[in-house]
Amino acid sequence: MIVKGPGIPAGSTFQENVVNYDLLPTFVEWAGGQPCNLDIDGISLAPYLEGQKPEASFRNRNLYFHYPHNRTSMPHSAMVSGKKKVIHFYERPDLPLLFDLAKDEAEVHNIAAQHPKEHKRLFGEMMEYLESVGARMPKKNPDFDEAAYKASENYEKIKAYGPFAGSRPLAEDETASGRE
Numbered sequence: 001m002i003v004k005g006p007g008i009p010a011g012s013t014f015q016e017n018v019v020n021y022d023l024l025p026t027f028v029e030w031a032g033g034q035p036c037n038l039d040i041d042g043i044s045l046a047p048y049l050e051g052q053k054p055e056a057s058f059r060n061r062n063l064y065f066h067y068p069h070n071r072t073s074m075p076h077s078a079m080v081s082g083k084k085k086v087i088h089f090y091e092r093p094d095l096p097l098l099f100d101l102a103k104d105e106a107e108v109h110n111i112a113a114q115h116p117k118e119h120k121r122l123f124g125e126m127m128e129y130l131e132s133v134g135a136r137m138p139k140k141n142p143d144f145d146e147a148a149y150k151a152s153e154n155y156e157k158i159k160a161y162g163p164f165a166g167s168r169p170l171a172e173d174e175t176a177s178g179r180e
Helices: 020-030 117-134 146-151 154-160 172-176
Strands: 062-067 074-083 084-089 097-100
Touching: 062 117, 074 117, 084 117, 097 117, 146 154
Parallel strands: none
Antiparallel strands: 062 074, 074 084, 084 097
16 A cells, blocks of 8 residues: 555555555544544554554454455455454355465465464454454355356356465466565
């Protein structure tokens, strides 16, 4: 993400996790408002963009992503917690996914099998959060036609970005960016 705004030193960098819902409170603060008075998700990034070092609570906060539908991917939920990311694909609950983003930002190496306790803890936190906010969960379709699903034009792409054990190969667009 590239940002230009008030008080941001040219050429500065910020290495912590941010999410799109941090932008609204940031813009509110830049406009002179008080983002802490808003009942919204996200944290103003303004102080960090101006050079303030983030505290542990910011660095280790949980960021949630929830896709309970079939569109361009299988239904799944994900949570980034510090440098770890847990993903749960609802069609494959038997295949846990855990990534160490500090060592594997392309999410090529699923380390859930090597860290089952950490996966279980993070997965539990994610599911607890989704329940606490009343997130809609995917439901079994009684009319699901697996053959039609597998014959759809997007199936191979959806499958390629679905759950996996061990390691997956980098996609063509990932290798072009120099992540090999």
